[in-house]
Amino acid sequence: MYEFIKGTVEFICPEYIVVENNGLGYQISTPNPFIYSGKMKQHVTVYIYHYVREDIVALYGFETREEKGLFTKLLSVSGIGPKGALAILASGEVGQVVQAIEQEDESFLVKFPGVGKKTARQMILDLKGKLQNIVPDFFPSLFNVEEVAAAAAGSGAFEEAVLALKALGYSDKEIKKISPDLRKENLSTDQYIKNALKRLLK
Template identity: 70%
Template structure:
């Protein structure tokens, strides 16, 4: 229904961003909302997917058409809904997901929130050999935007934890990596990426 939305980035929460277009604020759920932190107040373009079901109607947004395409492919896998697809994309390393699917690496795929052995096997069955059109131009450029560093990183750390919880990670899982993360001085987006790498090891 909507290919993309252009507008001013007005608000960022752990689960979604709000883009003002012509006086209308569009609530758009994204894999990692804090990846847009450096664009607060500026005009952005978000590629969107309008998801409609009996119990939900929502806009999902992505930085590129290729990321959007991967999200749609994941939705076609039995057992994966929008939240699960966002959690997979939020890893910050989508090329690893494709590699895991191509190599039938179930052990890697089950590390994502909401993905059990059955769903991992289904991802491989449904997507193996069908993602090559996304890989060449998409993965090398994914999440290459650097966010502006700030002196006080307490808020960034707390925002990152909220985003990780929104993705489905439990308090127990997050407590295991919290000591390591607190040693770093990063932006919210960088905290999330670093945390996800540790959680997916």
């Protein structure tokens, strides 16, 4: 139904962004909302997946058509819903995800929130050999964007990052385990999330 929305970024929180277009504010869930921190009040294009079920109607947004395409493929796998698919995309290691599927590396796939051995095996069965047209180059990391000024650096940025990680499905125990190392650095929210996901996927 929707291919993309063009508008200005008006609001960012751990679960979603709000993009204003012609007086309407669209609430759009994205893998990592804080990649838009440097684009507040700026004009952006967000590629949209319109998700409709009996109990939910939601918009999911991505920076590229390729990301949207992979999200759609992930939703086709039994056991993976929108939240799980977003968590996989938010890792910034999409190339590794595709490679893991192609090489049947279940041990890597089960590192994502909500992905157990059964779901990992289903991902391989359903998607192996079917991603070449969507991600021909193991498409670029979500975090290959311009550096964001650390306007909210410090504890505020760290707390926002923690909320975003929880929104992706990571547990308090998992987050606490990596928090001491993360707090040693003074980063923007987006950078905290990027570094945290790298540690969580080790």
